[in-house]
Amino acid sequence: MSSQVAVIGGGYIGLELGIAYAKLGSRTTVVELLPELLPDHEPEIRAALTRSLQLLGVTVLTGTRAESMQRGTVSKVMLRAGDGSLQTIEADLVVVSVGRRPATAQLGLDALRLRVDARGFVMVDERMETNLLGIYAVGDVAGGVQLAHKAYREGKVAAEVICGLPSAYDACVVPAVIYADPEIASAGLTARQAREQGFEVCEGVFPYRASGRALTTNATDGLVKVVAEAKSQRLLGVHIAGREAGELIAEATLALEMGALLDDLSLTIHPHPTMSEALMEAADVALGRGAHTLS
Numbered sequence: 160m161s162s163q164v165a166v167i168g169g170g171y172i173g174l175e176l177g178i179a180y181a182k183l184g185s186r187t188t189v190v191e192l193l194p195e196l197l198p199d200h201e202p203e204i205r206a207a208l209t210r211s212l213q214l215l216g217v218t219v220l221t222g223t224r225a226e227s228m229q230r231g232t233v234s235k236v237m238l239r240a241g242d243g244s245l246q247t248i249e250a251d252l253v254v255v256s257v258g259r260r261p262a263t264a265q266l267g268l269d270a271l272r273l274r275v276d277a278r279g280f281v282m283v284d285e286r287m288e289t290n291l292l293g294i295y296a297v298g299d300v301a302g303g304v305q306l307a308h309k310a311y312r313e314g315k316v317a318a319e320v321i322c323g324l325p326s327a328y329d330a331c332v333v334p335a336v337i338y339a340d341p342e343i344a345s346a347g348l349t350a351r352q353a354r355e356q357g358f359e360v361c362e363g364v365f366p367y368r369a370s371g372r373a374l375t376t377n378a379t380d381g382l383v384k385v386v387a388e389a390k391s392q393r394l395l396g397v398h399i400a401g402r403e404a405g406e407l408i409a410e411a412t413l414a415l416e417m418g419a420l421l422d423d424l425s426l427t428i429h430p431h432p433t434m435s436e437a438l439m440e441a442a443d444v445a446l447g448r449g450a451h452t453l454s
């Protein structure tokens with residue numbers, strides 16, 4: 160294992176890789192151009208991630224651009240901070256995890272007159288069909304959320320349409336999981352996004368340290384946060400950091416797809432002791448009747 164690793168890009172892939180290298184014993188530096196990691200996530204989620212990175216000894220340089228690299232047995236990466244100052248870090252391994260683009264430029268799509276957008280993503284309708292009859296596109300090349308489970312659903316839709324079945328891609332939300340430490344999962348809107356869309360918001364946060372199951376499995380560093388419309392109490396988003404986050408988000412996604420209210424989560428009996436109770440408890444907090452939260 161390389162003793163010094165530089166990860167360029169602090170998105171979810173960069174964080175997954177950076178944390179993995181750190182756990183394998185590498186001195187890891189994550190370089191992120193934006194002023195903070197995961198800006199589209201809830202502040203409580205980012206705080207949990209920051210604590211973990213500090214415990215792992217990962218150096219995080221936000222608001223910093225990687226300008227160039229001098230290759231060698233030990234490579235040198237030149238960085239420019241937001242204030243214009245320059246610094247150089249050394250690394251045995253440099254992992255570049257910055258952005259993605261569709262690999263469609265060399266496919267001859269122009270000759271087919273198959274329509275793509277300005278970035279090169281193939282344009283499709285809700286049946287996953289392109290502007291050319293009988294030609295379909297699914298997955299990352301079709302744009303939108305670039306996650307495997309979204310691609311699976313699109314592939315299923317396309318296959319059903321090809322077989323003559325009535326089908327369309329109409330998902331309300333697509334859950335996302337970051338396989339880091341802590342594991343992070345989200346579905347729907349954050350509180351900030353909900354307010355930007357004009358919702359009056361109520362929120363509920365339940366910490367893992369108040370969960371009996373988390374206490375007995377030494378998994379107390381985590382939380383569940385629910386976001387709902389204050390007046391109707393309709394669930395708008397769920398955000399989780401901690402053990403089993405990727406499993407728990409499935410229930411939240413179902414609730415969002417079905418237009419569930421906070422009461423639907425709160426009044427559903429969850430088995431005890433389980434991590435899934437945290438969803439019910441977070442809904443109770445949002446409703447102002449949390450019974451097991453800690454000060």
